[in-house]
Every structure is written in structure tokens, then in C-alpha cells.
Amino acid sequence: MKKLFRYLCTAVLIGSPYAASAVSDTQASAAPDTKTLLQQSDRARGGNLPGITWEITVTSHNGKKAGEDQRLRVKATTEASVAETLEPKRSKGAKLLHVGRNMWLTKKGLSKPVPISPRQRMHGQAANGDIAATNYAGDYDAAFAGEETLNNEPCYVLDLNAKHKSATYDRIRYWIAANRGVGVKAEFYSVSGKLLKTAMFEYNNAINYEEQNIPFVSKMVIRDALTPAETTLEFGQISIQKISTFEFDLGQGR
Amino acid sequence: MKFLRFARMDSGCINSSWIKHSLMGVSLVSATNTFASDWNFDSDGTLYGYHIERDINNDSVLNPGNNIAHIHSATETLDFRYNLTAQYKNLRMSARPLIEKSHNNGSVESATMNSAYLGQWQLQLDVLDEWSISVGREVLHWGGGQYRSPSSAFYFDNGRSNPVRELSGVDVVKAVWGPSITTKITAGFVFDAGHGATADDPWQQTLMAKWDQQGETWAGGLLAAKPREGSAFVGSFGQWTISDAWLAYGEASSSRQPFALNSNGDLSVPFSVTENTPREISGLLGIAYTLESGSSLNVEWLHDGAGYAQEESTAYFDRAAMSPLNAGMALRYRPRLLNQNYLHMIWQTNLMDMDRYTRLMVTRNWDSGGTEIAIYTEQSLINQLAFFGMGVLNIDDDRSEFSSLFNHIYMIGLKVTLP
Numbered sequence: 001m002k003k004l005f006r007y008l009c010t011a012v013l014i015g016s017p018y019a020a021s022a023v024s025d026t027q028a029s030a031a032p033d034t035k036t037l038l039q040q041s042d043r044a045r046g047g048n049l050p051g052i053t054w055e056i057t058v059t060s061h062n063g064k065k066a067g068e069d070q071r072l073r074v075k076a077t078t079e080a081s082v083a084e085t086l087e088p089k090r091s092k093g094a095k096l097l098h099v100g101r102n103m104w105l106t107k108k109g110l111s112k113p114v115p116i117s118p119r120q121r122m123h124g125q126a127a128n129g130d131i132a133a134t135n136y137a138g139d140y141d142a143a144f145a146g147e148e149t150l151n152n153e154p155c156y157v158l159d160l161n162a163k164h165k166s167a168t169y170d171r172i173r174y175w176i177a178a179n180r181g182v183g184v185k186a187e188f189y190s191v192s193g194k195l196l197k198t199a200m201f202e203y204n205n206a207i208n209y210e211e212q213n214i215p216f217v218s219k220m221v222i223r224d225a226l227t228p229a230e231t232t233l234e235f236g237q238i239s240i241q242k243i244s245t246f247e248f249d250l251g252q253g254r
Numbered sequence: 255m256k257f258l259r260f261a262r263m264d265s266g267c268i269n270s271s272w273i274k275h276s277l278m279g280v281s282l283v284s285a286t287n288t289f290a291s292d293w294n295f296d297s298d299g300t301l302y303g304y305h306i307e308r309d310i311n312n313d314s315v316l317n318p319g320n321n322i323a324h325i326h327s328a329t330e331t332l333d334f335r336y337n338l339t340a341q342y343k344n345l346r347m348s349a350r351p352l353i354e355k356s357h358n359n360g361s362v363e364s365a366t367m368n369s370a371y372l373g374q375w376q377l378q379l380d381v382l383d384e385w386s387i388s389v390g391r392e393v394l395h396w397g398g399g400q401y402r403s404p405s406s407a408f409y410f411d412n413g414r415s416n417p418v419r420e421l422s423g424v425d426v427v428k429a430v431w432g433p434s435i436t437t438k439i440t441a442g443f444v445f446d447a448g449h450g451a452t453a454d455d456p457w458q459q460t461l462m463a464k465w466d467q468q469g470e471t472w473a474g475g476l477l478a479a480k481p482r483e484g485s486a487f488v489g490s491f492g493q494w495t496i497s498d499a500w501l502a503y504g505e506a507s508s509s510r511q512p513f514a515l516n517s518n519g520d521l522s523v524p525f526s527v528t529e530n531t532p533r534e535i536s537g538l539l540g541i542a543y544t545l546e547s548g549s550s551l552n553v554e555w556l557h558d559g560a561g562y563a564q565e566e567s568t569a570y571f572d573r574a575a576m577s578p579l580n581a582g583m584a585l586r587y588r589p590r591l592l593n594q595n596y597l598h599m600i601w602q603t604n605l606m607d608m609d610r611y612t613r614l615m616v617t618r619n620w621d622s623g624g625t626e627i628a629i630y631t632e633q634s635l636i637n638q639l640a641f642f643g644m645g646v647l648n649i650d651d652d653r654s655e656f657s658s659l660f661n662h663i664y665m666i667g668l669k670v671t672l673p
Contacts, residue, residue: 119544249438
């Protein structure tokens with residue numbers, strides 16, 4: 001059955017630039033190249049690009065209690081990101097800078113950028129890493145864990161283990177759509193193996209990069225594993241461009 | 255915009271060559287619109303209204319009966335802070351105009367003060383990917399220290415003890431080389447000490463150089479600053495993200511103060527002022543722990559070499575008590591912090607919470623005793639209206655630093671974010 005699944009996926013993907021490199025027809029019976037799969041899926045979430053700017057609308061609710069919407073403009077490279085709050089108006093101008101594991105926050109009322117611990121995070125279920133460009137290929141060791149069909153779509157399942165402490169999550173189980181090469185579901189676990197939250201992804205955006213039309217993340221819905229809390233990130237205003245190193249310096253009057 | 259208006263008028267004129275003019279107009283409008291669309295403009299503003307009440311220590315040694323400092327016991331302030339930014343490709347302009355009206359009353363004759371100034375502004379151009387040049391009024395501020403910033407030549411008092419306080423920048427021209435996100439080298443010249451600076455400000459004309467470097471879990475920097483008249487300042491700062499929850503940071507500097515009030519233990523020797531003091535070391539070590547909720551606890555130890563040892567500060571108050579002239583001198587030339595060693599602790603709610611924020615600060619003067627407790631809280635009431643309040647309580651005697659002028663201070667206010 002598994003061999004048949006791989007055969008069908010490969011047959012569907014012959015024309016796909018994503019899957020072609022991940023699953024060649026000569027490897028149809030072997031496990032897919034997890035590194036290539038991750039690199040491709042990262043690109044659809046902002047990774048492996050020279051730089052990306054996007055706007056994110058964050059909505060949260062905890063059961064029946066809805067949180068206030070937040071709108072952010074994020075500038076990111078693989079190694080750094082800066083998220084500027086656009087709404088609500090009273091928080092406008094607040095900036096969260098992330099370089100490696102170092103984080104700083106500046107906002108109205110703070111006379112200078114304040115270094116903060118990674119544990120100080122955004123409201124709702126979104127981690128700071130969820131709003132930045134994804135670099136699972138660089139941050140995690142991946143192991144192929146089989147295939148599953150998710151929403152009628154064949155997917156590869158990967159188990160990811162953090163390579164270093166700066167990774168946002170310790171362990172991730174990641175479903176990558178075999179024919180599209182994009183991550184469609186993720187389960188995030190603690191070191192002890194406890195499920196923390198689950199995320200579902202949609203890809204209704206597209207970017208053009210290196211003469212390829214690449215599907216791009218448009219929505220990420222994060223659900224807490226223990227409570228009814230849910231946070232939705234909607235991605236828009238996407239542009240691929242090199243970002244000046246000075247954008248990642250809160251002391252530069254940015 | 256004037257150009258745009260002209261172009262539109264021009265395209266509307268009808269004469270013998272109206273087609274040519276119309277085409278020119280259309281192309282001008284098009285070019286102008288393209289030009290205008292390449293600019294990004296942004297602005298936001300906040301109106302603060304607040305009342306401050308001070309319980310003046312009438313038994314003060316430095317200001318007996320409030321006859322020397324003439325401090326008002328109450329102040330009402332209306333304060334408008336605006337931010338304007340414009341960006342065109344690699345060119346960025348920003349300005350922060352401030353308009354303030356305050357009315358001081360109580361204890362001494364009432365007085366109203368009005369001021370309007372640019373607290374910060376900047377014209378910045380990024381060139382050749384790795385270079386940025388700028389001119390403007392900037393708050394040159396760095397390091398993780400909350401209580402004080404010994405690594406900054408310009409802002410030892412970093413304003414973090416009062417979240418409503420607005421720091422005004424120094425006027426500086428800078429060139430920054432940033433070959434990567436993790437490395438920056440800055441050279442600059444401070445050509446004026448900025449709004450509100452006194453004529454004898456020691457940092458009026460200062461050459462400075464700064465190196466910032468980051469690793470995966472650490473960041474640090476070195477600074478050297480040399481005022482035209484005065485001694486060099488050398489500072490350094492660093493931080494280390496130990497884990498998700500723990501953060502350690504430190505700052506240090508070596509400097510000479512422009513003046514010092516000498517106060518040795520022999521009371522028969524009067525106060526004297528020394529210019530350009532011997533070189534002293536100041537430093538701060540801090541550690542922060544963040545809870546799962548995002549609340550955090552910081553503990554800091556500050557050593558300020560420019561302050562008095564315990565014996566010197568005892569003599570300072572004893573000498574000031576001898577005569578009003580001595581008290582006036584003690585007040586005018588007091589060190590930036592009276593003593594050398596301070597323990598500062600902060601508990602604060604999640605800084606990233608948009609609706610509410612509370613910060614509790616406790617400071618202990620380790621040399622002469624005395625404790626200052628301060629609490630600041632801010633709560634969003636409705637969408638763009640927030641309440642804030644602050645209280646400061648000094649627990650020590652009349653001959654200690656914190657109670658030397660005030661017993662307690664409180665502030666309440668509202669702030670409105672403009673739509």
C-alpha cells in the first residue's frame with residue numbers, strides 16, 4: 001500500500017519543480033530526501049529567500065472570549081526578523097527584534113530597546129518564531145515518519161528535532177503535501193513529548209522568485225492542545241527583497 | 255505635493271498647443287504619482303494629561319522648609335507627542351515634535367511653562383548596502399541596565415525609572431558600517447547636547463566610536479567618546495540569553511566627571527569643588543527571569559565610582575546642615591547618585607501585553623541605607639484611551655539620599671492615542 005502511495009505521488013509530481021527534486025522516480029520506493037522537502041516547504045513560509053516583508057493579521061480567541069486583532073509588519077531573513085505593530089493604534093510603533101536567540105523590544109514608554117527573554121512572547125498562541133521566516137531545514141534534524149492522507153491530499157510526515165536552543169519548538173511533527181511541497185499541518189511538542197499545540201496552514205498566496213511561481217502561506221491557524229484557545233495568522237502584502245542590515249538595529253532610529 | 259498640484263493645473267490648460275501640454279501634464283502627473291507612491295509616510299500621536307503631587311520633606315537637610323530649591327508640590331501637565339516618518343527607498347526621515355504645557359502650583363508661587371521642541375529627528379541614508387549615514391537628534395542609548403546605564407556617556411540616567419518620562423536626544427552626525435546583521439561599527443560626532451542642555455554640558459562636542467557584535471546567544475558592544483574639553487569615556491555592555499527564561503546583562507565604564515563636590519570626614523574642612531575628577535569605574539550587573547506568563551523579575555547591582563562611600567555621604571549631610579549656603583552647595587553639586595552601591599529589583603508584567611502593564615521597582619542604597627519603592631501601572635480603558643499612575647515612596651531618614659527632598663510622589667493621568 002505504501003509503495004503504491006509513493007508511486008502515485010511520484011506520478012502526480014513528475015511535472016512539479018518542488019517534488020521533482022525531493023522524490024525522483026528512481027527513488028520511488030525509498031524515503032524522500034527530508035532536507036530538500038524541508039527547504040521547499042520553508043520557502044513557502046518565507047525561508048531560503050534573500051529577505052521577505054509581509055503583513056500579518058493576528059486574531060485570537062479563548063473559547064467564547066475574543067481577543068483584540070493585531071496587525072504586524074514583519075521584515076525577515078533566515079537569521080533575523082523585526083516585527084512592527086501597526087494596529088491597534090495605541091501599540092503602533094512597538095518593535096520586536098529577533099537576531100539568533102537575542103531579542104529586544106521597543107515601544108512607547110520605553111526610553112531604549114530592552115533585551116527580553118525568548119519566553120516573553122506575543123499574545124495568543126503564536127510564538128515569536130511563527131511570525132518570522134521559517135527555517136526548519138536549518139533548525140531541525142528531520143526523520144521520515146511515513147505517509148498519510150490529510151484532507152484527501154497525500155502527505156509526507158516528518159519528525160523534526162531541534163538542533164539548537166534557538167529553535168522555536170523542541171519537537172515538531174510536520175505534514176508536507178507531497179504534490180505541492182508545502183507544510184499543511186504541524187504538531188508542536190515539548191522536550192518531554194507533551195503536545196503543546198497544533199497548526200494548520202493554507203497557501204492561497206503566491207510569489208514569483210527565480211522565475212518560479214511559488215505557492216505562499218496565507219493562513220496559519222494555531223490551536224492550543226489543552227484549552228479552546230485558537231490564534232489565526234493571516235499573511236498578506238508579501239514582497240521578496242533584500243533587507244538592509246540596518247533594519248535589524250533598533251538603535252538606528254528605525 | 256505642490257509639484258503634483260502644478261502638474262494637474264498644467265494638464266488642464268487649453269491653448270493652441272493643448273494636446274502637447276496635456277500630454278506633458280499627463281506624463282508629469284504620472285511621474286509625480288510614481289514618485290509619490292514610492293514614498294511611505296506614517297504618523298502617530300499621543301496626548302498625555304497628568305497630575306503630579308509631591309510630598310516635600312520640610313525637614314530636609316538640603317532644602318530646609320523648601321527655602322532653597324523652591325519645589326512646587328503639584329504639577330498639571332498636558333503633553334502631546336507626535337511621530338512623523340517618511341521613507342523613499344534608502345532615504346528615511348523622522349521627527350518627534352513635542353508640545354508641553356505645565357502648570358506648577360503649591361508650596362511656592364504658581365508658574366506656567368510652555369514648550370515646543372523636536373525631542374528627536376533624523377535624516378538617514380543607507381548607501382552601498384553596508385553603509386548608513388545620518389544626522390539628527392538621537393537618544394544614544396544601549397545596554398540592558400534598567401536602573402542606570404553606566405555604559406552610556408550621554409544617558410547615565412536612562413529614564414527607565416519613570417515610564418512617562420521623555421528623553422530628548424543629542425545632536426549627532428553618524429556613519430555606520432554594517433557588513434552583516436551581527437556586526438556594526440559606528441563613528442559619530444555629537445555637535446550639540448540637544449534640547450534643554452545647559453551651556454556647560456560636557457558632551458557638547460564629542461567624537462565617538464562604537465562597535466556592536468552579536469553571537470547566537472549573546473550581544474555586546476564597546477564605546478569610546480572624547481569630548482572636545484574633557485577626558486575620554488570608555489564603556490562596554492553585553493547580554494547573554496542563558497535559556498528561554500534567563501537573561502544576564504552587564505554594563506561598565508571608565509570615566510572622569512567634569513566636577514565633584516569633595517566631602518571628607520573632617521567637618522572642619524569646608525565643601526570644595528574639584529574639576530575633572532580622577533578616573534573612576536562604574537558597572538552594573540543584572541539578571542532577569544521570565545515566568546511562563548511573560549512576567550519577569552530583574553535583579554541589578556550597580557556600583558558607581560563617582561558616588562560617595564558611606565563616611566563621605568554622612569559628612570555630606572552633616573556639612574550641609576551647618577548653613578543654608580552649604581546646603582545650597584550640596585544640592586547644586588551633589589553627585590549623579592549619592593552613594594556607590596545600589597541593589598535594584600524590578601517585577602513587571604509581560605511587556606508585550608497591549609492592554610495592561612505594571613512595574614514594581616525597589617531600590618536599596620547599600621552604603622547609607624534607605625529604600626525607594628516605586629510602582630507604575632497602565633491600563634487600557636477603551637480602544638485608544640488608557641489610564642496610568644505612578645507612586646514613589648521613600649523609606650529612610652532626612653539624612654539619606656531618597657528622602658533628602660521628597661517623602662513620596664504620586665502621578666495619575668490619562669493618555670489618548672490619536673486615530
